[in-house]
Structures are given as C-alpha cells and as structure tokens.
Amino acid sequence: MITIYNAAAVINGTDDLNVYQTKDFYGMESTAAGVVTSAYLGAVNHSDAGDLIALTVVSSGTDDADRINRIAAMDAMVSKNNVVNKQGFVVAFSEIENVKPGGITGIAVTIDS
Amino acid sequence: MKQPYLYFGRKGYMARAALANGDYSGTAMTIANALMLPADVASGVLKPSLELTHRCVTAQASAKRSAIVVAAGPRPGTQAFSGAPTNIVAGEVSILDSATGSFIDGTNELNINVVGTDGGITPHANDFIYLEEISFAAEVLPFNATGADICLPAASFISAQPLAYTAGAGIHWDGTAQDATQLIFKPLAPETGGGVKTITMIHTANKYKEICEAMQELCNSQVTEEAIKVHHLTASGQVLHNAFSSKGIRVYGMSIV
Numbered sequence: 001m002i003t004i005y006n007a008a009a010v011i012n013g014t015d016d017l018n019v020y021q022t023k024d025f026y027g028m029e030s031t032a033a034g035v036v037t038s039a040y041l042g043a044v045n046h047s048d049a050g051d052l053i054a055l056t057v058v059s060s061g062t063d064d065a066d067r068i069n070r071i072a073a074m075d076a077m078v079s080k081n082n083v084v085n086k087q088g089f090v091v092a093f094s095e096i097e098n099v100k101p102g103g104i105t106g107i108a109v110t111i112d113s
Numbered sequence: 114m115k116q117p118y119l120y121f122g123r124k125g126y127m128a129r130a131a132l133a134n135g136d137y138s139g140t141a142m143t144i145a146n147a148l149m150l151p152a153d154v155a156s157g158v159l160k161p162s163l164e165l166t167h168r169c170v171t172a173q174a175s176a177k178r179s180a181i182v183v184a185a186g187p188r189p190g191t192q193a194f195s196g197a198p199t200n201i202v203a204g205e206v207s208i209l210d211s212a213t214g215s216f217i218d219g220t221n222e223l224n225i226n227v228v229g230t231d232g233g234i235t236p237h238a239n240d241f242i243y244l245e246e247i248s249f250a251a252e253v254l255p256f257n258a259t260g261a262d263i264c265l266p267a268a269s270f271i272s273a274q275p276l277a278y279t280a281g282a283g284i285h286w287d288g289t290a291q292d293a294t295q296l297i298f299k300p301l302a303p304e305t306g307g308g309v310k311t312i313t314m315i316h317t318a319n320k321y322k323e324i325c326e327a328m329q330e331l332c333n334s335q336v337t338e339e340a341i342k343v344h345h346l347t348a349s350g351q352v353l354h355n356a357f358s359s360k361g362i363r364v365y366g367m368s369i370v
Contacts, residue, residue, distance in 0.1 A: 022114070026303070027264055027298075027301050029259055029301065030259075031257075042304055063249075066257060074340050075339035078118040078340045082116065
C-alpha cells in the first residue's frame, strides 16, 4: 500500500507531502514529551539514514496522560499501515484534508538528504 | 500486507549483592544493569513507582534492622520476621521504603543508609538488594524518550535468544528463579548500519520455549487495527499480554536498546 503524509497547508517543499510504501515502515518509538517518531526507508535511498516522521500529540496533563496519548498515536498509525486499499492511497495524516487520527495534532518530516 | 504490530514498554529491575554500608557509589545504575535510570531522588522521598527490598541470605543478630523496618514488616507473601525482629534471619524479606532513608543520587547510585543513621537496615554482604519499578512515573528515565517504548511490525521479529540472569543469584526476592531472554528485531534505521533493536526481558526461569510460543501467537495474531500491547507500565501498574501471562511467565524487567 502507499501511505501519504501531508504536514503543511501549503505544499511547496519536500517535507510538505510525502509518500511511502507500507512495507518500508520500520516502526515507531517515543522520542520526547508528546512526540512519537516513525521511521521509514529514506526517500533518497541513501545508505546513511532513513526518513523520520515526528508525530506530535497533545502533551498537556500528566506524564501518564502523555504516555496514553503517544500510544494512541501509535495505534492510529498501525491502523493506517494495515489499511488495504488497492484503488488509491491511504492518507495517514493530512493538514489540508484535516485527517488527524489518534489525537495527532501535527507531523514533521525529516528527509535524509 | 496486513500484519500485527507489537508494542513494548520498559520496566526497571535491579538485583545486587548487598553492601553493609549501603553505599553503591561507583556502581551507578545503567540501562544494562538496572533497565532504568531513576532521576535524582533525595533521601526520604523514594517514590511509589520504585520498590526497594532486602532479602536476607546470612542471618545477623544485634539490631541490624531498624524499628522503622520492623514496623513496615516483611514483603507480603514472604516469611514473618523472627521473634527478635531487629535481628535478621535467613529468608526474611524486608521492605525498604522512603521512611528508611534509602535514596538515589544524581548519578544514579543507590544508597541505603545504615541503622543508626536514619532507621534503615545493615545487610550482610551475602544478602541481596532489589530495586523494582512497579508503575509508570516520570522519575524513572527514560519515560518518554528513546528506550522508553517501541512499536514494531511483526515482520521485523528476527529471533529470540535465551540468557542466564545471575544478578541476585538469579532469584527474585520472593524466591522465584529467574532467566532472561532477548527478543531481536530489525533496526529502525538499517541504512545507517544501525544495530538490531534488542528487547531484553528478565522473567520466570525455564520459560524460553513458552516465550517463543507467545511470540509465535502474537506474530500470527489477527489484531491489526491497533498495536498489540505486549508489555508496558501504566500509572497503576504492569500490563503483560495474556500470551505471556497465561503461560506462567512473569516479567520482572524489560529494556529496549
């Protein structure tokens, strides 16, 4: 499947709208308060690094509430990566279309150069 | 292709040979030896997320256990204190909580103040001290950074390898024998030549085969709408997937490296 990430309302940069194959998804981990980072095979296919997508969730409240929110974001991305839709793309997150599953409020894509 | 995703969360666990003066300076806790990095915890305020326990191997007389520890009593499920409770009898398991003055300093060193200083315990060198993380809290690192948790596709699972666990003589404070197993997954950053992701768990002894069976069940699960929560801590305690717990596997500690 093909998964789309749209980080910005205006698409004029390489990290504003990104497309990956589900099979190239390596996994996720918490990396900061209110942040889960997903790892993909790098779009440029260099041998030095992959691409990272930081998923930001609401981190207000207690640390345990933050933990629960981060897990919810991971659950949402698991669900997206398991969608079977051979007629089109799977939109994991879209600022333009307001597709924001699992309490994810924003994403930031870091593309290996 | 649909596939299950497995979620793991860290749990700290440390067993160490006891020191009579309780000063572990120079042997700081690390992820490798304690599966956790407790933040600076001042004397007298050891947090509820951490349980500190003493297991006696060699008996000692003459008031080696303070009145405060006597009042707290033994860990539930362990043998009662002897008739002279300030003495310590082999097999007794004492609760060392914040009232004992146990503390963790800024370099992750465990210190247990001795009897007469602030009401703790003076263990024998043959005894063991246990520090166990029992619930999620911000004072035990990492709690929201790399190493705190991970969610991996089942297809990334490479193998499991059994390890001996010898800290604390390989025995939990309740007398249960322990082993360890490493679950090895493909890396999150294979392009960098990054090493595999290794999840090390300390668990009930002689359960390697059952752990392999549990992993087989989870990797063949039909749950694809959310991550399968294999193990993690919440604010109210430990969560362990039924695929493990139903096979008599208890997980004492888990690290994610």
